[in-house]
Every structure is written in C-alpha cells, then in structure tokens.
Amino acid sequence: MDENASEEDLPDLVPVGAWPSLGEAQEHALVVLAMNRECWIFPAAGQYAVLAPPAEVPVIHREFALYESEQSERQVRVEPPVFPAGIELALVWALSLLVVFWWQGQDLSVVDRFCNSSKALVEGGEWWRAFTSLFLHADAGHLLSNIGIGGIFCVMVAHTVGAWRGWALILGGGMLGNLVNAWARYPNDFASIGASTATFAAVGVLTGVATLRAWRLHSLRELRPLMVPLLTGLIVLGWYGSGGEGPDAARTDVAGHVAGWTGGFLLGAAVQKFERTKSTAAV
Structure with a gap:
C-alpha cells in the first residue's frame, strides 16, 4: 500500500471501495494487505478510495463483506444479562x-x-x-x-x-x-x-x-x-x-x-x- 504514489506510476487499477475518512480507508486497506494482496489509497470526490488490480476485485469484495459482517455483530451485540443469585x-x-x-x-x-x-x-x-x-x-x-x-x-x-x-x-x-x-x-x-x-x-x-x-x-x-x-x-x-x-x-x-x-x-x-x-x- 503506497499512499504517496501517483496514478500514472501504477498499473491499471479499479476502486474496490470508498470511505469518507482516511482512517476507514486505511482500515479496509489493511484487510486487503492481510489477504497478501496489494492496494493503493487515493482521494476521490471528497472521499478516500482503495484501488486494486481488476482481477482481485471479487475476492476483495467477499473479504470486505465478511469484515463488515463481523464489525456489525460486534457493534450490535448485547451482553447477556446477569440475574440475581436467587x-x-x-x-x-x-x-x-x-x-x-x-x-x-x-x-x-x-x-x-x-x-x-x-x-x-x-x-x-x-x-x-x-x-x-x-x-x-x-x-x-x-x-x-x-x-x-x-x-x-x-x-x-x-x-x-x-x-x-x-x-x-x-x-x-x-x-x-x-x-x-x-x-x-x-x-x-x-x-x-x-x-x-x-x-x-x-x-x-x-x-x-x-x-x-x-x-x-x-x-x-x-x-x-x-x-x-x-x-x-x-x-x-x-x-x-x-x-x-x-x-x-x-x-x-x-x-x-x-x-x-x-x-x-x-x-x-x-x-x-x-x-x-x-x-x-x-x-
């Protein structure tokens, strides 16, 4: 992941997602890097886009879906209640x-x-x-x-x-x-x-x-x-x-x-x- 590279120096890339903050984009880029794939972050229309080679897009999208599902479960999870001992x-x-x-x-x-x-x-x-x-x-x-x-x-x-x-x-x-x-x-x-x-x-x-x-x-x-x-x-x-x-x-x-x-x-x-x-x- 190289945030300082210019688009002209890179191979053909397509966006796999865009987020309003750099932190969120970096978080998803780490998901891609954990898959042992390459990706790049570029500003795009007021957001931060993660770009990757076209051949990697399907597998990256599947991994993003799993990651979002895990994050959602953590956010909505309600701790089970602890009742009186009786x-x-x-x-x-x-x-x-x-x-x-x-x-x-x-x-x-x-x-x-x-x-x-x-x-x-x-x-x-x-x-x-x-x-x-x-x-x-x-x-x-x-x-x-x-x-x-x-x-x-x-x-x-x-x-x-x-x-x-x-x-x-x-x-x-x-x-x-x-x-x-x-x-x-x-x-x-x-x-x-x-x-x-x-x-x-x-x-x-x-x-x-x-x-x-x-x-x-x-x-x-x-x-x-x-x-x-x-x-x-x-x-x-x-x-x-x-x-x-x-x-x-x-x-x-x-x-x-x-x-x-x-x-x-x-x-x-x-x-x-x-x-x-x-x-x-x-x-």
Whole structure:
C-alpha cells in the first residue's frame, strides 16, 4: 500500500471501495494487505478510495463483506444479562432436602414409596417418582455434598437465566434424566435416589446456554464463561459422579448423572433459542 504514489506510476487499477475518512480507508486497506494482496489509497470526490488490480476485485469484495459482517455483530451485540443469585430459592431447596431427610429417618418406607424405580415407572405409570427421588438421600454425606456442591451450580444457573426459570430448568432436567435412566434400565429392577441428577442438570443448563450463545455469534469466545462450570463439573464427576473405586462406587449412578446433564443441556439450549427467537421478533 503506497499512499504517496501517483496514478500514472501504477498499473491499471479499479476502486474496490470508498470511505469518507482516511482512517476507514486505511482500515479496509489493511484487510486487503492481510489477504497478501496489494492496494493503493487515493482521494476521490471528497472521499478516500482503495484501488486494486481488476482481477482481485471479487475476492476483495467477499473479504470486505465478511469484515463488515463481523464489525456489525460486534457493534450490535448485547451482553447477556446477569440475574440475581436467587439465594432465597436455594435456601428453600436446601431446607426441603433437610426436611425430607429427617422424614426418611422417621418413616423408613419413604424411600421405597418415592424413589426412582424402573418397574414402578414403566409398569405402574408412577412417573412422579422421577421428581420425588431428587429429594431423597442415602446418608448425611450424600445429602451435604448435594447441598454444598449442587448449590454452587444452582446459583450460577440463577445468575445466567434467572432464579425461577433456572430452578424450573434444574428440576426439569433432573426429572427428565431420571425418567430416561429408569426407562433405559427396564426390565431390570432399578432404583435410585439423590439430588445429584439435578446437580448435573444444572451443569448441563449452563453448558447448553453458553454453547448456543457461541453458535449464534459464531465465536468461541462465548464459551469462556462455560469453562468454570464445565471444569468444576468434571472435578465433581471425578469426586463422586464417575463411580471409581471404594465402598460408594457400586451405588454411584453414572448413567443418571449423564442423563441429568443431557436433560439440562437440552433445556438450557431450548430456552436460549427461545430467547433469541423472541428478541428477533421484537426487533
């Protein structure tokens, strides 16, 4: 790019664009130079034109179109809102788990009546067990790990999509995971309890929302907010979600965790897609 050359010293050139300021012309000339092509800038009718050999015009125009599209997306992009943490709902959830755990100690039949059960669900049509089992726990350690670790993810979901909607997605994803897990285990006599399916559904919601945002904006940068929940989820899975070895390995429901994550991912992506459709219609 030579801004001081005269038109007589140059080969046959044609304009590929003109801009009102020299800065804008130079910006587009840099786009051409990044393509390893030559170009020149000349004043023309009160504007600054970028000139190039005729054979380069089609490919330069395509590159300009892509560049303008990227710039437009950056200008109109609206940062996703950050909602309140919904601590009140998280406390209600924790209190509910504690109350149900106390009830389990008072009535030993509670687990059999409300656990997730493949035969009861398929043969008896007791689909509600997929929901009620999320409130049951095997022991105090199981309960406290789900309140502590699960609470972190649930607050993150509330920050991302709102507290009420977030909890609906978490419980819905957990219930969906339990339904799929029980149906897949049938005709085996399978039963499961615990809020960990909902915990992994929360991780799935975060993943689904971030993935769809990145897809919509064609930018992997949108996946950066996903790194913390995703890496933490992998750590949690390694701690108590993947089975492994030890006395608790046999009772760890890995399939339920994967099903909960998948259910949360699908619901999170669907909500993000709906938000995009609604905002587009409003415009």
